[in-house]
Amino acid sequence: MSHEKWDDDKIEQLLSNVPKIHDHRSKDDVLQRLEDEGVFDDEETNIIKKKKLNWIPFTISAAAIILFAVLVPSFMKELNQTSEVSEESLKIESTEDISKSEEEASELMDNRAMMTMDAVNLSTAVYPDELEGKTIFQLGLASDAADSVPVTVLIPNERIMEDFGKIKPTGVDLYNKYASLFNESAIGFAEYHPYVGEITEQKQQVVHTLPNNPPYDAGSAGPAMYEASLADSFGYYYEEAVLLDETGAPFVFSEVGMPSKALQLKQQYNYFRHTQADGSEYLTPNFRLTFGTVEEAILGMKEENNDIYQSVIIDGADFDLSVSGDIVIVTFTEQLDLMNYDQQDAMQMIEGILLTAANFNMQVQFNNLVQSEWQGFNFTQPLPMPVAANEISYDTVLQ
Known part of the structure; x- marks a missing residue:
């Protein structure tokens, strides 16, 4: 077969050369065919x-x-x-x-x-609104620094009724019942309670009748720690503590060499931070240093004079003081944002000041804080006066 390309002109030329064919049949014949x-x-x-x-x-x-x-x-x-x-x-x-x-x-x-x-809740102090249905029990525990640390337990009134058959036992009743049950080692303290001898009461006095050669008469620190412990254990209930020997005469500490006088239990201390060997922290008086005015006590909280107790006043929290009636007004010289500090440190400062003022039976109004409310406190008004320091869980120390 030829591969020559064909176009229209060639085709027309070829067709014109084809012979013409004539068909003489009719259309009908062709169609029929x-x-x-x-x-x-x-x-x-x-x-x-x-x-x-x-x-x-x-x-x-x-x-x-x-x-x-x-x-x-x-x-x-x-x-x-x-x-x-x-x-x-x-x-x-x-x-x-x-x-x-x-x-x-x-x-x-x-x-x-x-x-x-x-x-x-970072608060460790006890306030009046927490006492509903509970009874305060306090002890002064022997710290690692040979001093007393005040602690507080709120005992449910159901337990009180079960143990005493009444709702309002005295401080001596509470001590004689619960001091021996209190698990001091559970919170890192040495066993110190109950006191040796006999604990009784008369009117507004707690009376401790001591045996000969009690453990509290050992060394110069022994009597001081013992008396501080008495203040922390009974100061909430009584005005004085009377120390007697087995004859009923005033007890004589060998280090003192003279008969004991009635010990005043309610004193005007300020509060510092004490850290135990296990790292636990408590607010406590600084070796029982007392003050004549609330201004002296609170301003004295800025100064550290030993390695045992640390100031709770946080860095940069300088303040001025004034007193109006039964309210201490603490005004920070520069606006203080509590959220800029460790929150536990901030709480210890606030409650340390509150506890110090409470020893003078006074409330505190804080001014120039960024926060108007913080940790349940309303800083737009005087804060409630705490009734005790260092709350310990009832379930932790009393079985």
Whole structure:
């Protein structure tokens, strides 16, 4: 077969050279002849029609391929440009979102930290509104520094009724019942109670009848720690403590060499922080140093004069004092944000001042604090006067 290309002119020239054929039959004869031969059967007609139409899909397909070839590169270029812009936008948005998320997370953590600190009660002092349905029991425990640390337990009145058959036992009743049950070692103290001898009472006095050679007469520190312990154990209930020997005469400490006088249990101390060997911290008087005025006592809390007791006044918390009636006004010289400090340290400062003022039967109004409310305190008004220091859980020390 020749591979020469044919065009329309050649075809027309060839057709013009073909001999002309004449058919003298009528149209009816030709038509009849075609029908007789089955030219117009349906199947063959369809084949003819299909052959005529086959070029159409091919043409459409070819046109589609050409169109696709032209449009796709342009489309892909535009798509890539759009993708690049989108990626860049996403990067910017992602960076902004991450930064925003980090800020929100940091703020949330700060808020949660503040909420957590507020949720945890850092107070260790006992206030009047906590006494409902409970009875105060106090002890002066022997500290690692050979001094007394006051602690307080709130005993449920159901236990009081069970043990005494009445709601209001005396301080001596409470001591004689619970001192021997108190688990001092459970909170890191040496066993010191109950006192040897006999504990009784008369009016506003607690009376301790001591045997010969009691353990409290050993060394120069022995009597001082013993007397401090008596003040911490009975100062809430009585005015004085009387020390007698077995004959009923005033007891004579060998270190003192003279009969004991009635010991005044209610004294005007200020409060410092004492840390036990196990790391536990307590608010306690500084070796029982007493003061004549509340201003002297609170201002004296700024000064440390030994290694045993640390000031509870936090760094940068300078203040001025004034007194109005039975209220001590503590005004910080610069506005103080308690959240900038260790929260336990801040609480010890607030409660140390409150306990010191309470020894003078006075309340405290704090001024120039950032916080108007903090840890349950409302600083817009004078704070309640605490009744005792260093609360210990009843379940921890009494079985």
